[in-house]
Amino acid sequence: xxxxxxxxxxxxxxxxxxxxxxxxxxxxxxxxxxxxxxxxxxxxxxxxxxxxxxxxxxxxxxxxxxxxxxxxxxxxxxxxxxxxxxxxxxxxxxxxxxxxxxxxxxxxxxxxxxxxxxxxxxxxxxxxxxxxxxxxxxxxxxxxxxxxxxxxxxxxxxxxxxxxxxxxxxxxxxxxxxxxxxxxxxxxxxxxxxxxxxxxxxxxxxxxxxxxxxxxxxxxxxxxxxxxxxxxxxxxxxxxxxxxxxxxxxxxxxxxxxxxxxxxxxxxxxxxxxxxxxxxxxxxxxxxxxxxxxx
Numbered sequence: 328x329x330x331x332x333x334x335x336x337x338x339x340x341x342x343x344x345x346x347x348x349x350x351x352x353x354x355x356x357x358x359x360x361x362x363x364x365x366x367x368x369x370x371x372x373x374x375x376x377x378x379x380x381x382x383x384x385x386x387x388x389x390x391x392x393x394x395x396x397x398x399x400x401x402x403x404x405x406x407x408x409x410x411x412x413x414x415x416x417x418x419x420x421x422x423x424x425x426x427x428x429x430x431x432x433x434x435x436x437x438x439x440x441x442x443x444x445x446x447x448x449x450x451x452x453x454x455x456x457x458x459x460x461x462x463x464x465x466x467x468x469x470x471x472x473x474x475x476x477x478x479x480x481x482x483x484x485x486x487x488x489x490x491x492x493x494x495x496x497x498x499x500x501x502x503x504x505x506x507x508x509x510x511x512x513x514x515x516x517x518x519x520x521x522x523x524x525x526x527x528x529x530x531x532x533x534x535x536x537x538x539x540x541x542x543x544x545x546x547x548x549x550x551x552x553x554x555x556x557x558x559x560x561x562x563x564x565x566x567x568x569x570x571x572x573x574x575x576x577x578x579x580x581x582x583x584x585x586x587x588x589x590x591x592x593x594x595x596x597x598x599x600x601x602x603x604x605x606x607x608x609x610x611x612x613x614x615x616x617x618x619x620x621x622x
Contacts, residue, residue, distance in 0.1 A: 335571040338564035343580045347587025349557040350422035356549035362414035367530040370523040372554025377516040386513045398517045405498035406522020412491040420484030426588030427466045427608040435496035451621040459614030462607040470603010511566030
């Protein structure tokens with residue numbers, strides 16, 4: 328049993344590190360091709376990896392009826408639209424800033440529960456949300472809150488990334504029903520496949536196949552990292568871990584994701600590590616912790 332928990336913890340940790348580095352890999356690929364091309368290639372690889380796992384585990388079956396409609400909605404919200412927001416946002420947003428903002432997703436899940444499901448939101452949760460909001464302001468302003476008074480709210484990309492956080496919260500809430508009825512690998516295979524179909528429309532009407540030739544070995548390294556590890560293995564490992572370790576324990580590891588992003592972004596992209604951003608990031612993580620503990 329202890330060996331299984333150790334393997335599960337290792338898988339979850341691998342997923343968190345990979346997801347933390349995904350923002351940097353995206354920035355690397357975006358130096359050479361457009362967001363549409365990066366997303367299309369990333370999920371082409373991810374769909375192939377998940378499809379192979381679903382077939383190997385003998386979990387393949389065709390969706391139909393209401394399930395198909397649900398998967399189409401998830402594919403658009405969680406893959407096509409979400410990745411458009413993040414990849415387009417990363418053209419101008421820093422990878423480290425993006426990771427801190429994305430870490431606020433549990434805050435938006437709590438707010439959705441309050442607004443839609445009429446779940447109770449206690450004073451501790453309200454305080455946590457306020458802390459996280461203050462943290463976001465510090466992060467996007469890079470510690471210079473006076474810039475916000477002048478109407479300068481970070482870069483255009485920061486705004487898109489900020490929209491992506493509640494969008495992923497919506498996707499997470501909508502996914503709960505599917506995860507109760509399906510294996511995670513099967514559901515993600517169809518969600519990713521449908522999302523990839525939507526991105527294909529954007530890709531072929533936009534840059535098209537010709538742009539792929541602009542990728543150098545460095546760009547391809549970023550794309551393969553995104554597709555094989557971030558969109559393929561990380562999802563499989565994460566949900567495998569959840570089958571053995573309680574979600575509350577596995578979820579704690581997600582606090583490491585923005586930290587990984589900051590370190591890797593500084594090392595590979597030369598992004599500065601600013602005291603104001605670190606303070607803001609700390610407030611975000613503290614706020615998220617307070618909200619999730621109060622739930």
